[in-house]
Amino acid sequence: MAPQDFGGRTLSNLSFPPTRAVGRGAAWYRGDCHVHSVHSDGELTPEELAVRGRAAGLDFMATTEHNSAAESGVWGHLAADDFLIILGEEVTTKTGRWLALGIKPGDVIDWNHQVRDGLIDQCLHQVHQVGGLCVAAHPHAPYPSGDFMFPFRGFDVVEVWNGLWTSDRPWNADNEAALAEWGRSLAADIHTGSWRPAMGNSDTHLEGQIGIPHTMVFAEELNTETILAGIRAGRSWIAESTDVEVTFTAHADGHVAGVGEQLTTHGRQVEVQAAVRGVPVGTVSFHTDRGKVHRASLPGDGAGVVAWDTTAEESMFVRIEVRHPNGDVAALTNPITLV
Known part of the structure; x- marks a missing residue:
């Protein structure tokens, strides 16, 4: 320097x-x-x-x-x-x-x-x-x-x-x-x-x-x-702004992990949850090493919880994208890794 x-x-x-x-x-x-x-x-x-x-x-x-x-x-x-x-x-x-x-x-x-x-x-x-x-x-x-x-x-x-x-x-x-x-x-x-x-x-x-x-x-x-x-x-x-709130977690065998963390699943099923606020009539999509694997809609007030199940064998990681009805991104997360 x-x-x-x-x-x-x-x-x-x-x-x-x-x-x-x-x-x-x-x-x-x-x-x-x-x-x-x-x-x-x-x-x-x-x-x-x-x-x-x-x-x-x-x-x-x-x-x-x-x-x-x-x-x-x-x-x-x-x-x-x-x-x-x-x-x-x-x-x-x-x-x-x-x-x-x-x-x-x-x-x-x-x-x-x-x-x-x-x-x-x-x-x-x-x-x-x-x-x-x-x-x-x-x-x-x-x-x-x-x-x-x-x-x-x-x-x-x-x-x-x-x-x-x-x-x-x-x-x-x-x-x-x-x-x-x-x-x-x-x-x-x-x-x-x-x-x-x-x-x-x-x-x-x-x-x-x-x-x-x-x-x-x-x-x-x-x-x-x-x-x-x-x-x-x-x-x-x-x-995209402070109007948007996202909580993204993965749960398995009594353990929980958040964005950027690793979840040890012990071979058990994993429930992934995304709680979103501030994106009316938006969509939440889940992405893994297999690409986009799940998509769900948010209600008109923009506040909702979307869940999806997977396993570490099926998914090396999971991340989410939250988009407006026109396709523009409102929020996106880094991955939670699964082992």
Whole structure:
């Protein structure tokens, strides 16, 4: 990581956000880990982003200015006991973009490289050395360098849902392609023990975008280390807004597992349950290593519980997608693995 030029200022003169907030203890926390302010190519100030993030019901957000940490010192006073700000960077290379989350104050990850240079592993290692998280961002973004050409190997997470180019709809064909690509890789990746969780972020640049979508993360505390650990482990699901609530669990032989966890079934039948709120007349579909295996409708008020039975022999994992009547995704989860 190269030292950052702060225009004559030193790290001691800047105010960086603390890595811990009070939070609610072990709980589900809502966060948006891809936002831009006026300090890169966004239209909102850090103050405006923090205010709007909290108003949107977020518990945390990550600063991800393009190729720079030069202004990360302006965020310190915007954090609060109940609002965590994580330092990050959008590493904007010539052949794809990725998020470096949880980097240290003043750190900048080199972005002047591409697939042919063979430097990506070195850059990923720099982030991992400080406990950070590497996210393959919007793999099918519709602009030059937006398509993600690097292999996913070495990355911790894939951003399958990006809100920037969705206009009035929270979902588009580029996100559909990213979700399908990630979904197809899950069986082989889980089999080898190296699967990469999915996450969703707004990629906020303009007014009205923050939190659409965002990622719900289960963490032991509201701090940078535990939030990143929850994302890394796949203890997370993606929501288009705070209007949507999902509880997804699997039950067998008196044991229960949630999103991102493994359920030991002892050969018994597994009941998988999805409780959903906020998606009127939507549908819930269950997906395993055999593809889409079950689909059920939600009532008109959008609140309902859908159950489906399977076994570990039939299904290596189960995940769900919740969709609106027009087919747009409202929420999706990482898998529960069955053994």
